[in-house]
Amino acid sequence: MKSIFISIFTIFLLSFAEKAKSQDTIKIPVFVAKQIAKDLVSYDSARAELLLSKQRIDLLNLKVDSYNKSISVYQEKEVNYVNQLNLSAAKLDIWKKEYNDLANRYRSLKLKNTRTQIIAGVLVGTLTYFAIKR
Numbered sequence: 001m002k003s004i005f006i007s008i009f010t011i012f013l014l015s016f017a018e019k020a021k022s023q024d025t026i027k028i029p030v031f032v033a034k035q036i037a038k039d040l041v042s043y044d045s046a047r048a049e050l051l052l053s054k055q056r057i058d059l060l061n062l063k064v065d066s067y068n069k070s071i072s073v074y075q076e077k078e079v080n081y082v083n084q085l086n087l088s089a090a091k092l093d094i095w096k097k098e099y100n101d102l103a104n105r106y107r108s109l110k111l112k113n114t115r116t117q118i119i120a121g122v123l124v125g126t127l128t129y130f131a132i133k134r
Contacts, residue, residue, distance in 0.1 A: 010037040 010033055028036075 010040075
């Protein structure tokens with residue numbers, strides 16, 4: 001739209017510059033006027049391209065932000081999983097320790113029970129012997 005307006009303005013300026021003979025007008029050679037028109041059109045297209053580039057940059061920044069958010073979510077999940085693994089390993093160590101303590105206690109109780117049975121057998125045998133002997 002601007003380029004059409006600039007082209008029409010340039011043509012009007014050229015035609016007016018050639019017809020008017022007053023001191024207020026400046027005569028511009030045709031090739032200079034064409035170069036001015038080309039420069040103005042390229043300026044307009046450069047501004048439009050700049051706007052498009054800014055929009056693309058904004059979209060890319062939004063994408064980067066969303067990727068960063070998803071990366072941070074996955075990093076938090078990783079930290080949580082590592083913490084869960086460490087807690088599970090700690091639980092396993094506690095269970096192993098409790099199992100070993102229980103196994104040791106079982107062995108000691110089994111040994112104590114065996115001693116008690118032996119002593120009880122000896123006492124019963126001795127008492128039976130004395131009871132029969134009398």
